Amino acid sequence: TVKNASQSTYCFFDINMQLNLQREAEINNTMEQALKDKEFVVYLQPKVNLQDNSLVGAEALVRWIRDGIIIMPGDFIPIFENNGFVVNLDFYIYEEVCKIIKEWMSQGRKLVPISVNVSRVHLHDERFVDEIKKLVDSYEIPYNLLELELTESIFLNNTEAALSAMRKLRSLGFGVSIDDFGAGYSSLNLLKDMATDVIKLDKGFFGHDNMQREEQIIVSSIISMAKQLNMKVLSEGVETQNQSDFLKSVLCDMAQGYLFSKPMPVSEFEKLI
Ligand code: C2E
Ligand code: MG
Ligand code: MG
Ligand code: MG
Secondary structure, three states: OHHHHHHHHHHHHHHHHHHHHHHHHHHHHHHHHHHHOOOEEEEEEEEEEOOOOOEEEEEEEEEEEEOOEEEOHHHOHHHHHHHOOHHHHHHHHHHHHHHHHHHHHHHOOOOOOEEEEEOHHHHHOOOHHHHHHHHHHHOOOOHHHEEEEEEOOHHHHOHHHHHHHHHHHHHHOOEEEEEEEOOOOOOHHHHHHOOOOEEEEOHHHHOOOOOOHHHHHHHHHHHHHHHHOOOEEEEEOOOOHHHHHHHHHOOOOEEEOOOOOOOEEHHHHHOOO
């Protein structure tokens, strides 16, 4: 009967909610020890120059590895953003990245900048940029080897704080990029105030192999606009040769995606440089 159906539907959602709450509680109870136990691990995904496919940088992406099982950031970052732990985690990741760069410098390796993700939560703290500077100074690393990715959506609710952090970072010489650009919070008007080096085009533009004519027009227009504003464009989530060919033809500067490489452990990335 209809009544039974609706009851079972209710029950279904209830169990899922229960499971989510349990999962969240478990994450809350284990995160601090996990940080001490070094269960959070930096993976690096190559960024390539689209004109010649050469390696030009990397993005640091966190993985939670527990009992050999890899937990993806989408499963815990939103929880950490709610309970505030993302600040501790991010600074741990930033320090791990500093150590990696320091190691490369001492080994005389070819150096490429590494970008890290900045959670919106950091912008609640005015000392954020100073803390980053202090950290990087303590490792004696040139600022331009660290790039900070600020998600487009940060600029929606927290415009002034985001713009001010971005300007400060950039005036110190850190690399700065806008992540997930075009994901839905149209910030075209904000572009004029954004002191950014790089725009990272959201992977939503490249969700399928045959881009529609409309999508191609939008992507190529953003690229030409960015060039006139002296910004570089990196396309995220490039998975096919068609996409790469198209992006190259419209003079997109850089790309990141499974076509070139998945995020990988640092030791594997080092084989590329
Ligand atoms: P993001 O910063 O936009 O990172 C790009 C995401 O796209 C990564 O997912 C990456 O693995 C994935 N990706 C790369 N190439 C492809 C592709 O060709 N196809 C598809 N479908 N996906 C691709 P990941 O590693 O799961 O990270 C998800 C999000 O979690 C990141 O999105 C970022 O917002 C957040 N995140 C990751 N690490 C950190 C961190 O250390 N701190 C903070 N605050 N956020 C992080
Ligand atoms: Mg990112
Ligand atoms: Mg993002
Ligand atoms: Mg992104």
